[in-house]
Amino acid sequence: MTIFPGSARVDTVMGMPVSVDIRTVLPARELTPLIDDAFSWLRWVADTFSPAKEDSQIWRLNHGLTIxxxxELIEVLHRCEELSEATGGWFEHRINGVLDPSGYIKGWALERLSRALCNAGAGDHRINAGGDIRVRGSAAPGKPWRVGIRDPRTDVVRKVLYAHDLGIATSGGAAVVDPRTGERQETLGSVSVIGPDLGVADAYATAMYAMGPTLARRFAADLAEAGAYQTMIVLRDGKEVSTPGISGIAAQARLAG
Structure with a gap:
C-alpha cells in the first residue's frame, strides 16, 4: 500500500500522551515547524486554562485576581455557557463556585489545532489526546483513517470506524461530577460521542456521563435525531447502547476494511 511520507510526534501535554500525525505530502522544512507549533499551541492551552496550574487564567479567576x-478565554467561557444551556445544566463549567472548563477544553483545543493544520496546508492528519481523536483527510492516498473507540476503563477497542473527517470524544476515564450535587458520578462505564466538532462532542460526552444511564440514553437519542452527533454508551455491566448512526458508521468501516 502506498503511504504518505508525512511526520508524527508523541509528547506529554496536559498530563497525557498526545500524538500529532500529519500525512500530507509536504517538505520536512514545513512539516517540522507545523508540529512544533502544534505542541506549542497545546502547551499554551494547558498553561492558560488549567484550573490546577498556579497563575493560569482560570486559576487567577478562581482566586479573584486580574486576568x-x-x-480565546472569552470564546471558551461563552461556549461553555451555551453548552450548559444546551444540556440542561448537565455540562457545567462552574461547580461549587470553582471554574473548570476541563470537560470542553481538550476537545476545543484539538478542534482548533485541526482547523489550523488544514489552513496551513496539512489537511491529512490525526490528533489523539487521551482518547479524544480528530481526523481529517486521508491516512494514505484514497484511504480513510482507521479509528478505534477504546473503553477508558479496560483499554478494549469497542468499535472500529473508518473516516475522512470525524471527531470522537470519550468520557469515563477521569472523574466526572454531578453538577447538581458536586459528587462523583459512577453509574456508567463510559460515553463516546462522534461528530463534526470535537469540543462540542467532548462537552456532550461529559454531560451524558454526569446524567447517568436513563437521562443519557434519552439525550443521546435526541442528539441522534438532530443528525450531527451519534453516541455509544457503555453501561457499568459492560453492555453497549448505541444510537442508530453508530451502526451505520461501523458498517461503512467493515466495507472499507
Missing part, C-alpha cells in the same frame, strides 16, 4: 484579555 489578561485573551480572546
Amino acid at each position: 489578561r484579555q485573551i480572546p
Whole structure:
C-alpha cells in the first residue's frame, strides 16, 4: 500500500500522551515547524486554562485576581455557557463556585489545532489526546483513517470506524461530577460521542456521563435525531447502547476494511 511520507510526534501535554500525525505530502522544512507549533499551541492551552496550574487564567479567576484579555478565554467561557444551556445544566463549567472548563477544553483545543493544520496546508492528519481523536483527510492516498473507540476503563477497542473527517470524544476515564450535587458520578462505564466538532462532542460526552444511564440514553437519542452527533454508551455491566448512526458508521468501516 502506498503511504504518505508525512511526520508524527508523541509528547506529554496536559498530563497525557498526545500524538500529532500529519500525512500530507509536504517538505520536512514545513512539516517540522507545523508540529512544533502544534505542541506549542497545546502547551499554551494547558498553561492558560488549567484550573490546577498556579497563575493560569482560570486559576487567577478562581482566586479573584486580574486576568489578561485573551480572546480565546472569552470564546471558551461563552461556549461553555451555551453548552450548559444546551444540556440542561448537565455540562457545567462552574461547580461549587470553582471554574473548570476541563470537560470542553481538550476537545476545543484539538478542534482548533485541526482547523489550523488544514489552513496551513496539512489537511491529512490525526490528533489523539487521551482518547479524544480528530481526523481529517486521508491516512494514505484514497484511504480513510482507521479509528478505534477504546473503553477508558479496560483499554478494549469497542468499535472500529473508518473516516475522512470525524471527531470522537470519550468520557469515563477521569472523574466526572454531578453538577447538581458536586459528587462523583459512577453509574456508567463510559460515553463516546462522534461528530463534526470535537469540543462540542467532548462537552456532550461529559454531560451524558454526569446524567447517568436513563437521562443519557434519552439525550443521546435526541442528539441522534438532530443528525450531527451519534453516541455509544457503555453501561457499568459492560453492555453497549448505541444510537442508530453508530451502526451505520461501523458498517461503512467493515466495507472499507
